[in-house]
Amino acid sequence: MSGKQSVVGTVAGPGEDPNEFVFVTPADKSIKTGEFITYTVSVDGENRSVFARVTNRELIRGLPDGFLADPEVGPDTVAATLGVPTDDTELYRLTATVIGYYDTDMTTFANPRQLPSPGTPLSIAPDQQLETVLPNLGCETDSADVTELDGTAHLGWLLNRPSEATNIHIPIKEFASTHLAILASTGSGKSYTASVLIEEMMRPGSRASLLVFDPHGEYDSLADIQGHDAFQGEDGYDPDVVYYDPERLRVRISELDIGDVMAVLDNPSNRMQERLSTAWRAMQRRESRTWGVDELINEMEARYGDDDASVGALEWRLRRSIERNDLFHPEDNVPLDEIVDPGQCTVLQMDTLDRWNQQLITTVLLRRMYRERLDAVRDRDSEIGHPIFALFEEGHRFAPASGDAPSLDIMRTITSEGRKFGFGLGIISQRPSKIDQDVLSQCGTQISMQIKNPNDQDAIKNSVEAAGEDVLRELPGLTPGQAVVSGDAMNTPALIQVRRRRTEHGAESPDVIEAWREAYDQRQREPAQSESADFGEGDSTGVQSLD
Amino acid sequence: MTESATELDTPDLDSCVRIGSIVSSNSHLDYVVEIFKERDCDRPPELHEREFGQPVFIKKVIDGTEHAVMGVIYDTKLVDPDQGRTGPRLAQDDQAQFTPGYIEERTTLAGVALLGTAVVTDDRTIADPTHRMPRWTLEVDDTVYHCPDEVTVSFHTVDGQIQLAYLDRLIDIAGDLGAEVIVALIDRLRRMLPEDDPNQRVLDVVEQNIEWQAHERRGVV
Numbered sequence: 001m002s003g004k005q006s007v008v009g010t011v012a013g014p015g016e017d018p019n020e021f022v023f024v025t026p027a028d029k030s031i032k033t034g035e036f037i038t039y040t041v042s043v044d045g046e047n048r049s050v051f052a053r054v055t056n057r058e059l060i061r062g063l064p065d066g067f068l069a070d071p072e073v074g075p076d077t078v079a080a081t082l083g084v085p086t087d088d089t090e091l092y093r094l095t096a097t098v099i100g101y102y103d104t105d106m107t108t109f110a111n112p113r114q115l116p117s118p119g120t121p122l123s124i125a126p127d128q129q130l131e132t133v134l135p136n137l138g139c140e141t142d143s144a145d146v147t148e149l150d151g152t153a154h155l156g157w158l159l160n161r162p163s164e165a166t167n168i169h170i171p172i173k174e175f176a177s178t179h180l181a182i183l184a185s186t187g188s189g190k191s192y193t194a195s196v197l198i199e200e201m202m203r204p205g206s207r208a209s210l211l212v213f214d215p216h217g218e219y220d221s222l223a224d225i226q227g228h229d230a231f232q233g234e235d236g237y238d239p240d241v242v243y244y245d246p247e248r249l250r251v252r253i254s255e256l257d258i259g260d261v262m263a264v265l266d267n268p269s270n271r272m273q274e275r276l277s278t279a280w281r282a283m284q285r286r287e288s289r290t291w292g293v294d295e296l297i298n299e300m301e302a303r304y305g306d307d308d309a310s311v312g313a314l315e316w317r318l319r320r321s322i323e324r325n326d327l328f329h330p331e332d333n334v335p336l337d338e339i340v341d342p343g344q345c346t347v348l349q350m351d352t353l354d355r356w357n358q359q360l361i362t363t364v365l366l367r368r369m370y371r372e373r374l375d376a377v378r379d380r381d382s383e384i385g386h387p388i389f390a391l392f393e394e395g396h397r398f399a400p401a402s403g404d405a406p407s408l409d410i411m412r413t414i415t416s417e418g419r420k421f422g423f424g425l426g427i428i429s430q431r432p433s434k435i436d437q438d439v440l441s442q443c444g445t446q447i448s449m450q451i452k453n454p455n456d457q458d459a460i461k462n463s464v465e466a467a468g469e470d471v472l473r474e475l476p477g478l479t480p481g482q483a484v485v486s487g488d489a490m491n492t493p494a495l496i497q498v499r500r501r502r503t504e505h506g507a508e509s510p511d512v513i514e515a516w517r518e519a520y521d522q523r524q525r526e527p528a529q530s531e532s533a534d535f536g537e538g539d540s541t542g543v544q545s546l547d
Numbered sequence: 548m549t550e551s552a553t554e555l556d557t558p559d560l561d562s563c564v565r566i567g568s569i570v571s572s573n574s575h576l577d578y579v580v581e582i583f584k585e586r587d588c589d590r591p592p593e594l595h596e597r598e599f600g601q602p603v604f605i606k607k608v609i610d611g612t613e614h615a616v617m618g619v620i621y622d623t624k625l626v627d628p629d630q631g632r633t634g635p636r637l638a639q640d641d642q643a644q645f646t647p648g649y650i651e652e653r654t655t656l657a658g659v660a661l662l663g664t665a666v667v668t669d670d671r672t673i674a675d676p677t678h679r680m681p682r683w684t685l686e687v688d689d690t691v692y693h694c695p696d697e698v699t700v701s702f703h704t705v706d707g708q709i710q711l712a713y714l715d716r717l718i719d720i721a722g723d724l725g726a727e728v729i730v731a732l733i734d735r736l737r738r739m740l741p742e743d744d745p746n747q748r749v750l751d752v753v754e755q756n757i758e759w760q761a762h763e764r765r766g767v768v
């Protein structure tokens with residue numbers, strides 16, 4: 001505990017909830033809601049610093065509203081006219097919720113089960129103490145130098161404190177094993193925050209094996225971390241960032257499940273489904289893993305005859321949906337050893353694929369990787385011998401609440417079982433209410449940023465048990481880069497400012513005005529004839545090209 | 548008001564109209580004044596010079612320095628000793644003066660609440676106004692003077708800003724008519740200040756507050 005802390009308020013008495021108390025501060029001790037305060041109580045004969053979070057602040061003594069009647073006349077002037085002293089007259093009543101004292105054996109907060117008695121002096125909790133006890137770092141003291149710890153991600157600092165005063169370093173192993181959700185309206189900083197985490201995970205202290213499923217091409221600038229000073233290890237470590245563009249994203253046809261195939265086909269009849277299933281299973285029993293639509297049709301014709309109408313209709317559909325889709329290939333597959341490696345972040349650029357293809361490639365890749373992880377943990381031959389972490393932009397697209405995606409099953413499996421097999425998922429989404437509830441509620445750590453939509457706020461409330469009501473109340477008012485971090489990676493939720501990236505952010509919204517002006521100039525440079533000829537308007541007053 | 552600006556730029560405290568004299572008090576800040584009639588002085592106050600809300604002052608020498616104790620008429624009362632009596636009156640009209648301490652004739656009484664004090668300067672006007680509670684007690688028979696509007700303004704001006712810091716005390720004393728006496732004072736001040744004086748708007752806000760509180764107290768809103 002650091003020496004003398006200045007007293008900022010005095011406990012007045014218990015609050016409404018069993019864990020709440022009320023205290024009073026004068027105006028000059030401006031304490032914001034969300035601030036962490038401490039007081040000392042004796043628990044089992046030992047003096048403990050108990051932490052509490054300020055949840056509400058109201059003025060109990062101040063100038064009456066009537067003094068504000070004329071916007072041109074300051075309330076202080078009115079007060080002076082009436083001889084009312086205005087210095088330090090305001091008194092605030094604040095409500096705080098007890099978080100607990102830091103139990104160094106359990107390395108988390110323990111509830112003292114008693115409220116501070118009236119008159120107990122309160123202080124602002126010291127920065128270093130908060131840095132130690134707020135995140136779930138497992139420190140065995142309540143005040144450590146957390147920058148010394150390996151395997152942590154410096155995410156930002158407490159929003160209520162000055163910039164970089166109370167830094168929040170979250171344990172990477174927590175969110176990488178029990179999954180992560182980054183939820184916020186569009187433009188609030190989801191991709192930015194994810195990039196901050198990726199940067200932290202790629203540093204020499206962690207050397208993670210990361211995959212980013214990027215449907216919008218928002219992670220182009222991550223490549224800057226290669227060769228960047230902040231990421232070099234003393235042993236010569238230098239992280240790799242690998243981009244997989246859509247041309248290299250291939251799904252080997254034999255990797256598809258019968259369910260996947262049904263999903264891509266156009267309205268197959270019952271009979272067609274039955275025939276396809278039988279043939280598909282037969283193909284999958286074969287030794288060869290490299291067969292295509294031709295082999296499949298041969299198999300069906302062998303079973304049902306050359307002129308079977310259903311087989312004919314299936315052939316037409318299969319050729320259209322599978323053979324003519326570049327994503328599917330009899331042989332090519334994304335080689336797992338190319339996309340997963342420690343110290344490597346692979347960005348799967350899916351921006352030119354349509355939604356179906358994005359879902360299919362994701363489904364197949366997740367299944368293959370999960371299988372490999374299972375094998376690795378069960379000491380069988382495996383292509384992936386280390387834990388992996390995969391981040392999904394547009395998470396609701398891959399695990400939709402509507403159930404309408406082939407990837408949903410495997411996403412559910414990984415979020416509920418992946419912890420045992422070293423397979424962590426990070427779900428990023430601007431529509432929490434559109435994410436499958438099972439998947440969302442399995443994300444042990446949550447970073448929630450500005451969210452205004454009430455449905456989405458409810459979705460967070462329902463699935464994020466760790467974040468208390470008082471913290472969630474903040475969500476609508478946050479600005480880009482501000483976040484509530486809660487869940488497994490934290491001992492208690494905290495409102496933070498996400499730090500700036502070390503590399504530049506690539507997902508800036510394009511400047512519309514600039515784009516319009518550029519496009520207009522472009523148009524002006526085109527030859528004018530075609531336009532007037534096309535419309536045959538002799539007296540066109542449009543601006544003509546000068547060249 | 549019309550007579551004010553031209554010849555009476557700095558009204559002389561000694562030539563102010565005498566309104567009456569103190570006959571009793573209800574408390575330290577609350578005095579009863581009997582209004583002068585023809586018989587009591589050369590120039591008794593005219594009706595508008597002793598109206599409700601009229602500021603007044605009483606001169607007091609304290610420790611060698613002359614002070615003006617400032618007050619305001621917050622209430623009036625008529626006394627008619629004959630009321631309720633029947634039959635012919637026993638006392639003659641001019642007998643009243645032989646029974647001091649008793650009011651035996653028709654009289655107007657005024658309630659005066661004290662507001663604060665100021666120092667009387669050599670040029671017979673006031674300086675150093677304060678709205679703190681006057682500590683000195685007035686005496687029976689002390690003369691109460693009509694306070695000219697210019698003096699009222701300077702009593703209310705502290706550091707260039709209008710003040711009515713006695714307001715809560717005045718409301719306590721004046722009771723039901725507290726809001727009205729304050730509004731009357733504010734009106735008087737407003738009339739004396741230039742239209743574009745920033746204090747005008749401050750006075751508006753104060754007046755609104757007072758009236759609103761009075762309405763609330765009276766159950767109107």
Ligand SMILES: Nc1ncnc2c1ncn2[C@@H]1O[C@H](COP(=O)(O)OP(=O)(O)OP(=O)(O)O)[C@@H](O)[C@H]1O
Nearest residue numbers: 186187188189190191192480481498499500507508
């Ligand atoms: N921690 C931060 N520090 C500074 N600026 C930030 C921070 N977080 C976000 N921003 C700013 O906000 C902008 C939007 O962030 P970002 O691209 O991450 O939003 P998003 O939530 O991913 O939006 P979308 O849903 O459109 O993908 C960024 O371009 C950046 O300028």
Ligand SMILES: [Mg+2]
Nearest residue numbers: 190191218507
């Ligand atoms: Mg984004």
